[in-house]
Amino acid sequence: MEWFAAGDYELARQVLQRGIAALYLIAFVSAANQFPALLGERGLLPAPWFLDRVTFRQSPSLFHWKYSDAYLLGIASAGAGIAATLVAGLPQQGPPWLPMIAFLLLWVGYLSIVNIGQTFYGFGWESLLCEAGFIVAFLGSDEVAPPLVTILFVRWLVFRLEFGAGMIKMRGGSEWRDLTALTYHHETQPMPNAVSWYAHHLPRWFHKGEVLGSHFAQLVVPFFLFAPQPVASIAATILILTQLWLVATGNFAWLNWITIVLAFSAISDDVVRAVIPSLGLVGAAPPTPLWFMVLVLVVTVFLLVLSWRPLVNLFSRHQLMNASFNRYHLVNAYGAFGTVTKVRLEVIIEGCSDEHPSPDSEWKPYEFKGKPGDVTRRPRQVAPYHLRLDWLMWFLALGTPDNRWFQMLLVRLLAGDPRTVRLLSLNPFPEAPPRWIRARAFRYRFSTRAEKRQTGAWWSRTLVGTLVDPVTLRP
Template sequence: MEWFAAGDYELAREVLQRGIAALYLIAFISAANQFPVLLGERGLSPAPWFLRRVSFKQSPSLFHWGYSDDRLLAVAAIGAGISATLIVGLPQSGPLWLPMLAFLLIWAAYLSIVNIGQTFYGFGWESLLLEAGFIVAFLGSNQVSPPLLTILFLRWLVFRLEFGAGMIKMRGGREWRDLTALMYHHETQPMPNPISWFAHHLPKWFHRAEVLGSHFAQLVVPFFLFAPQPVASVAAILIILTQLWLVVTGNFAWLNWITIVLAFCAIDDETMRMLLPWLGFDTAFPPTPLWFDVVVIAVIAFLLVLSWRPLANLFARHQLMNASFNRYHLVNAYGVFGTVTKVRIEVIVEGCADERPGPSSEWIPYEFKGKPGDVRRMPPQVAPYHLRLDWLMWFLALGSPDSRWFQMLVVKLLEGDGRTLRLLDANPFPDGPPRWIRARAFRYRYSTWAEHRETGAWWVRTPAGTLLAPVALPR
């Protein structure tokens, strides 16, 4: 069926397949490094305990047939291995069914991890990665032209992602409507990066322009993804440019990176030849086998049926943000930062080795890999890697209702648990665990240019209360 083929999107397919596979690789590496500590057999929120409370129907996962940390690492290793082959294009150069099988395998493997990940995997970009991985499975191999229906459905995904985020903002805090949101955001975002401090100190008129640009990119541009070329390509490039600014100024795991990759679904080969004339690729393909056409039509039809609730959600008065309407994380609702925090509160965890802490006792802070702590440390660049514990510490400071994991973190620190300590930047008690742990809240703000020149500090902080009074393990 010639009408079914999108031969002008060969390079887009290469970017989509390899880019999504690269993000799966990062996700599996992140799971191998962090899941056993956070959610493993002796984790902060043990997955075996969760699996005893939910059925496969409620939360599909391979681990319903038995969880162990070794099995988790095996699944992550297999997923990472398959993702690596997709990055270099090995399955894509084989039979038509091979890349489809490879993507469905890593989708199923990561779904098994996300569905038992509880709070630590409750981020919108987990669902986004799962949905994207499932859809690109039906882009075909190098032996056939990219299916037009798959390309169009990927545009529908980008539309929901961008327009959903824009509508959340318009329905959210007043700061998005009066154009002041980005006067606060660079300072109060969950995990600033090395450029965030400089972005915050840009003029107020620039921050207002940032908000206007965000509204235009999320509320207007997405509609043009469905326009004829080259308009659709221009719309996709505008989305990519706005996402690159977010990459430069913050750490949002792989959210911005996957949006950039997905936006390529609207950039045709002619536009890519204009932008990158040195790239050559073949756009002559033999006829697509009928069986593959039938599979793609059936899958897209199924996904369109699932699209009803996300579509209604976009225009609902009480729009849901980052919501999955099915347990397989297909055709989800997206949107972030409906409101912007005006004041940054950081929870600083400290330990004391004294038998009985007093006014003169020394309390030594635990530094995390990504979240602010030491005021003289420049915020690091960690994205697209996802530091899950650091992100939850930001939610904890906002008053997250689920803090059981934090109670277990305190216990692990009092025990001197080596695996937990490896999630932190350093162990301030190398000779043995502290006797006491406490957690204090501080109001953090960026230093001014003058303060930074004088002290070298990136932050200025003032005490804002006590989250956890000193506690010790019973003896």
């Protein structure tokens, strides 16, 4: 059946399958590196404690069978291995069921991690990765043409992602409507990089143009993803270019990269050949097996049924942001930065080894891998890797209500816990943990051009107050 096969989307399929698999690879490596310290048996928010309080029905996860840090590392390692084979394109060389099973295994494995990840996995791009992995499982292998319904559903995912983000902004802070949002955002975003400093110092008229460009890309362009070619390809290209600007000027884990990958669902082979004639693409594929066609259609109908609540949410006055309407993280609502923080606060954790701290005592700061600390340190580019503790430190400075993890972080640092210390960039107490620890809040702003020339500092900061007075574990 010609209507089922999308023979002119072979490049799209290759980018979708290999790109999503690459992001799963990063996600599983991130879990192996960070989960035991954050959520493991002796983590800041121990997963076993959480599993004792929820049922499988409430939060489906393989870890309801058992949890151990070794088991977590086993699932993360297996997931990373399967993802690596998909990046290399090996399962795609077999029958259609082979990459399908591989992607469904990735989805089950990562869903199991996300559903017990609590605050540390409460980010929209976790649900996005789960949903994307499930959908691309039904793109088939090199033996069949990409199913058109799957390609179109990926576009529906991109539409929800972009249009949802645009509507959140229009319903959010006035800074998006008066075009001043980007005057602040480069400086106050969770984890700026070095380019953020330069972007922040661009003229105000440029920042207003950025906001207008964002509104156009998120509120207008997504509708054209469903237009005939080459209009759909042009719309996808616009989305990709806007996402590349976000990649260049910030660290949003894999959010921007997965959006870029998913946008390729609207780029056809014919358009690519017209632009790059020398690019070789696979020709017509053999007929699609009936069983695979039926399965894809059944799954698509199932996903369309799940789409009703996210569709209503897009046009709701009380639009939800980054919400999952089912425990399997399929067909979710997305959106971010409905309001933009105008002042940057940073929580700096400091330790002291004195028996009894005095005004003259030396307090040494802990440095995180991504978030600002030392004002002379160049802001890092870490995305698409996700530094979960650094991100939560940004939310902490905004005054998030549940900070149990932060209290436990201070306890672990006082105890010199090796796993916790490895989450940081600099441990100022390598020989023995400090006797005392405290947390102070600072107002950070990017240095001016003159200040940077004179001092080399990327940031300027002023003390706001004390978040946690000196505490100790010792009597």
